[in-house]
Amino acid sequence: MCVGTDFERADNFFAGPAVLPEPVLNRVQQEILNFKGMDLSVIEISHRSKQWEETVDQCIAKIRKILSVPDNYEILFLQGGASTQFGMIPMNIAPGGGPVQLVHTGVWSKKKLAELKIQGIEYDIVSSSEETNFDRIPQFDSSQLNPQAEYFHICSNETIGGIQWPDYPDTGDIPLVADMSSDIMSRPLDVEKFGLIYAGAQKNIGPSGVTLVIIREDLVNRVPDNVPTMLRYETHVKKNSMHNTPPVFPIWVVNMVMDWVIEQGGVEAMEKRNSEKAGMIYEVIDEDDYYQGAAVPNSRSAVNITFRLPDDELGKKFVEQAAERKMLGLKGHRSVGGCRASMYNSLPVEAAARLAEFMREFKRQNG
Numbered sequence: 372m373c374v375g376t377d378f379e380r381a382d383n384f385f386a387g388p389a390v391l392p393e394p395v396l397n398r399v400q401q402e403i404l405n406f407k408g409m410d411l412s413v414i415e416i417s418h419r420s421k422q423w424e425e426t427v428d429q430c431i432a433k434i435r436k437i438l439s440v441p442d443n444y445e446i447l448f449l450q451g452g453a454s455t456q457f458g459m460i461p462m463n464i465a466p467g468g469g470p471v472q473l474v475h476t477g478v479w480s481k482k483k484l485a486e487l488k489i490q491g492i493e494y495d496i497v498s499s500s501e502e503t504n505f506d507r508i509p510q511f512d513s514s515q516l517n518p519q520a521e522y523f524h525i526c527s528n529e530t531i532g533g534i535q536w537p538d539y540p541d542t543g544d545i546p547l548v549a550d551m552s553s554d555i556m557s558r559p560l561d562v563e564k565f566g567l568i569y570a571g572a573q574k575n576i577g578p579s580g581v582t583l584v585i586i587r588e589d590l591v592n593r594v595p596d597n598v599p600t601m602l603r604y605e606t607h608v609k610k611n612s613m614h615n616t617p618p619v620f621p622i623w624v625v626n627m628v629m630d631w632v633i634e635q636g637g638v639e640a641m642e643k644r645n646s647e648k649a650g651m652i653y654e655v656i657d658e659d660d661y662y663q664g665a666a667v668p669n670s671r672s673a674v675n676i677t678f679r680l681p682d683d684e685l686g687k688k689f690v691e692q693a694a695e696r697k698m699l700g701l702k703g704h705r706s707v708g709g710c711r712a713s714m715y716n717s718l719p720v721e722a723a724a725r726l727a728e729f730m731r732e733f734k735r736q737n738g
Contacts, residue, residue: 379697381699382697382718382726383700383718383722384698384699384700384701384711384714384718384722385699385700385713386530386675386711387530387571387573387574388573388579389573389575389713389715389717390717390718391578392628392716392717394631395628395717398627406623407425409422413623414619418613418616418617418619427448427611427612427622428611429626430448430622431446431611433626433630433633434446434583434629436633437556437637437638438556438560438638439560439562441562441563443589444562444585444587444588445584445586445588445604446584447583447584447586447608447612448581448582448583448584448612448622448625449581449583449584449612450618451582453479453569453570453571453582454482455582456550456569456582456584457486458490459602459604460524460569461486461521462594462598462602463590463591463593463594463602464522464548465492465522466593466594466595468492468493469487469492469520470493470494470495470517471492471494471495471520471521471522471524472495472496472497472515472516472522472523472524473497473525474497474498474499474524475501475509476499476505476525476529476532477500477526477529477531477534478505479526479550480524480525480526483526483550495517495520498511505529506532506534506665506666506667507534507669507670508536508537513540513541513543516543516545518544520545521545522546522547522548522566523540523545523546524549524550525539525540526549526550527539527549527550527551527553527554527555528552528554529553529675530552530574530704530713531675531706531707532665532666533664533665533666533671533672533676534666534670534671535554535670535671535674535675537670539561539565541564546566546567546587546590547564547565548566549565550569550570551569551570552569552571553574553575553675553715554574554672554673554674555568555574555575555576556575556641556716557638557641557645557715558638558642559639560638562585565587566586567584567585567586567587567590568584568585569582569583570583572621574674574713574715575674575716576625577622577625579621580618580620581617581618581622581625584604586604586608590604591604591605591608642673645673645674646673647723648714648718648720648723649671649672649673649674649714649723651724651726651727652676652712652726653671654727655727655731655734656676661680661734662679662680662734663679663681664676664677665679665707674713674714674715675711675712675713675714676711676713676714677703677710678710678711679710680710685737686703686708686709686710688737689733690710692733693726701726712726
């Protein structure tokens with residue numbers, strides 16, 4: 372129970388903005404009125420103050436520690452969400468106009484493609500699971516790589532379809548770029564495999580309003596002269612993400628979430644915890660064909676579990692009855708329907724256990 376409340380929090384299965392650790396919410400509640408002894412709230416103080424600059428530096432250091440980010444990578448806090456990054460990335464690191472290679476795995480890959488088309492960037496879809504309704508990560512091998520490609524793009528986890536790369540592709544000298552908005556910090560990561568990683572904060576690392584970008588130094592300098600100031604990575608590198616007023620509140624909370632991740636044991640502990648939670652739900656799905664998993668087993672996401680019931684009316688009833696038990700956010704994305712249980716880092720193991728128990732009870736009563 373959060374400090375100062377008289378209610379038990381609901382189980383939050385929303386895909387985003389998503390669940391935050393209860394200890395972090397308590398800390399926010401306790402500290403928001405007085406930031407570092409300044410007798411002012413964090414949302415009132417100057418972002419040029421020493422206290423705030425220290426907070427940004429601390430947060431960057433914690434992210435570098437948690438993800439083992441090498442020294443030749445920059446860590447940035449930007450605005451505009453991952454959707455802005457779809458267009459900002461080619462502006463900066465595809466100055467020749469392509470080609471850009473992609474693996475097409477669903478809605479978020481499609482949105483990335485749309486931004487490439489707007490800019491007239493040449494692209495190549497090397498593999499896609501569209502023919503099977505994006506129920507899997509499609510096969511890919513190094514023979515499909517174009518040595519002239521400016522970068523190679525993947526979405527590490529598709530929240531809508533509930534599919535996740537089990538292992539990341541090896542793209543050799545071609546910079547691998549990944550949208551990790553929904554599974555960053557959910558498992559160990561070899562950052563050196565990537566040229567650029569980007570992630571909206573609102574799934575695993577904080578509230579909405581800030582986007583994390585991790586970019587290799589050599590890619591920062593690719594940007595051509597005609598890219599606007601605020602859309603240049605080098606602008607934000609030079610000013611430590613404070614060229615203009617940054618999203619102060621979400622960065623402040625991200626810093627607290629990083630403390631929580633470290634206290635829990637880092638990404639190794641997150642992976643173990645997420646595997647346990649997902650295993651409970653997939654076990655129910657695999658018992659029979661009452662719950663029909665949307666993703667094939669070897670591409671299943673550990674953080675977004677998608678499934679259907681025998682018919683849409685039962686699915687609606689399932690979501691309604693779950694909500695009556697304070698299990699919220701189980702309705703599937705509007706574009707695909709069905710149900711979705713998001714199991715981000717901050718979701719307690721006990722919440723997954725309650726959902727698994729409810730799924731079995733609902734099947735007994737409505738099977």
